[in-house]
Amino acid sequence: MFVTASHPSHRDPLRVAIVGTGAIARVSHLPALTALAAGRPLEIVAAVDVDADSVEAFCAEGGIAHPYTDLDRMLAEQRPGLVTLATPPRFHRDQTVAALRAGAWVWCEKPPCPSLADFDAIEAAEGPEGEGPFAAIVFQQRFGSGPQHVRDLLARQALGRPLVAHCQTTWYRDEAYYSAPWRGRWSSEGGGPAMGHGIHQMDLLLDLLGPWSEIRAMAGRLVHDVETEDVSTALVRFESGAMATVVNSVLSPDEVSRIRIDCERATVELTHLYGHRNADWRITPAPGVPSDQAEAWQDFGTDVPSSHQAQLTGLLEDMRAGRRPRSSGADGRKSLELVTALYKAAFTGATVRAGDIGPGDPYYRALHGGATGWAPQPLEHGAEVTA
Numbered sequence: 001m002f003v004t005a006s007h008p009s010h011r012d013p014l015r016v017a018i019v020g021t022g023a024i025a026r027v028s029h030l031p032a033l034t035a036l037a038a039g040r041p042l043e044i045v046a047a048v049d050v051d052a053d054s055v056e057a058f059c060a061e062g063g064i065a066h067p068y069t070d071l072d073r074m075l076a077e078q079r080p081g082l083v084t085l086a087t088p089p090r091f092h093r094d095q096t097v098a099a100l101r102a103g104a105w106v107w108c109e110k111p112p113c114p115s116l117a118d119f120d121a122i123e124a125a126e127g128p129e130g131e132g133p134f135a136a137i138v139f140q141q142r143f144g145s146g147p148q149h150v151r152d153l154l155a156r157q158a159l160g161r162p163l164v165a166h167c168q169t170t171w172y173r174d175e176a177y178y179s180a181p182w183r184g185r186w187s188s189e190g191g192g193p194a195m196g197h198g199i200h201q202m203d204l205l206l207d208l209l210g211p212w213s214e215i216r217a218m219a220g221r222l223v224h225d226v227e228t229e230d231v232s233t234a235l236v237r238f239e240s241g242a243m244a245t246v247v248n249s250v251l252s253p254d255e256v257s258r259i260r261i262d263c264e265r266a267t268v269e270l271t272h273l274y275g276h277r278n279a280d281w282r283i284t285p286a287p288g289v290p291s292d293q294a295e296a297w298q299d300f301g302t303d304v305p306s307s308h309q310a311q312l313t314g315l316l317e318d319m320r321a322g323r324r325p326r327s328s329g330a331d332g333r334k335s336l337e338l339v340t341a342l343y344k345a346a347f348t349g350a351t352v353r354a355g356d357i358g359p360g361d362p363y364y365r366a367l368h369g370g371a372t373g374w375a376p377q378p379l380e381h382g383a384e385v386t387a
């Protein structure tokens with residue numbers, strides 16, 4: 001392992017900056033970093049927001065010394081080792097690349113960035129393997145004791161082969177939610193519920209079942225006056241042969257997030273809304289499974305709920321080791337690729353295979369792929385309508 005002592009990410013205490021001081025920074029980033037700072041050499045040195053009042057209030061409440069409204073200036077003056085990004089998706093690519101170039105590791109909120117082209121630009125700005133800096137995406141639902149236990153059972157085939165799965169993000173968002181002008185638009189929200197809401201469950205499904213191989217899909221605008229979809233359904237085949245249904249909706253009054261995987265020897269179910277703990281998982285053995293084995297499967301260990309803190313704990317360990325963190329690089333790209341393929345399959349009616357969408361494909365640069373009826377309407381002078 002190769003670790004550069006002079007690198008900002010390897011100095012003690014680790015200097016952290018939070019960029020974007022809105023809802024998720026307040027509810028999740030700041031509390032997770034504050035909790036972790038209690039047990040290790042870590043200091044939140046700065047925060048950045050284009051809204052000066054917001055960043056000043058955030059710093060005052062969090063005891064953070066340096067509020068900034070300019071990211072580049074903060075990077076140059078504070079030289080953080082880790083930058084957490086909690087800004088809207090359209091800024092994720094440029095802000096991640098700026099932080100990586102300044103030598104900082106990055107932990108960027110989902111959705112990663114608006115397109116696979118953007119993601120590949122981020123990967124290209126990362127440092128060398130075994131050193132970094134690297135950029136990881138916030139996919140906190142992969143972390144915690146529940147997914148770790150189930151991933152382990154699946155990986156060692158204790159439950160037999162996975163055969164059939166369901167991945168459901170059925171949430172409810174009303175007119176007031178979509179009255180914010182940036183919502184429901186490709187340029188500002190990045191996509192509809194497949195990209196903005198369902199990506200967590202799809203990411204977890206991929207994390208549990210491994211690589212997918214093909215997808216067919218439908219998308220609709222059934223209720224809201226939006227540019228993107230408000231519901232999508234898909235059929236996904238995995239390399240293992242397992243087949244899954246995927247539903248992403250913001251039209252569902254009885255809200256639930258759910259994953260169900262039927263394996264040869266058991267059904268695994270996760271039922272929750274925005275995060276899960278051990279009690280949200282259920283493993284039902286198939287007839288004939290010895291009771292001592294079925295009982296052993298119920299032992300999820302100490303309850304570690306999925307959370308920003310659960311993911312960040314591992315990221316900090318990886319930084320110390322100079323090791324690529326989970327949910328970065330190819331591992332962070334896979335759910336964005338599945339979402340992109342879902343849109344292409346829905347808008348073209350074609351079956352899309354993993355690896356199909358590369359440079360030159362219209363869906364590589366924009367999730368709407370320029371599709372008639374889905375792409376933003378051109379204005380008379382040719383510019384796109386934006387929020």
Ligand SMILES: NC(=O)c1ccc[n+]([C@@H]2O[C@H](COP(=O)([O-])OP(=O)(O)OC[C@H]3O[C@@H](n4cnc5c(N)ncnc54)[C@H](O)[C@@H]3O)[C@@H](O)[C@H]2O)c1
Nearest residue numbers: 020021022023024049050051086087088089091109110111
């Ligand atoms: N992981 C999760 O479970 C989860 C939950 C909610 C939101 N998110 C994601 O977090 C991100 C932020 O969402 P939010 O709900 O906190 O939004 P928000 O609107 O509450 O906060 C965004 C903040 O970014 C600031 N900002 C905008 N442009 C900026 C720029 N160029 N530079 C610096 N600051 C800028 C805004 O002023 C605002 O304070 C989104 O990508 C969203 O999808 C993730």
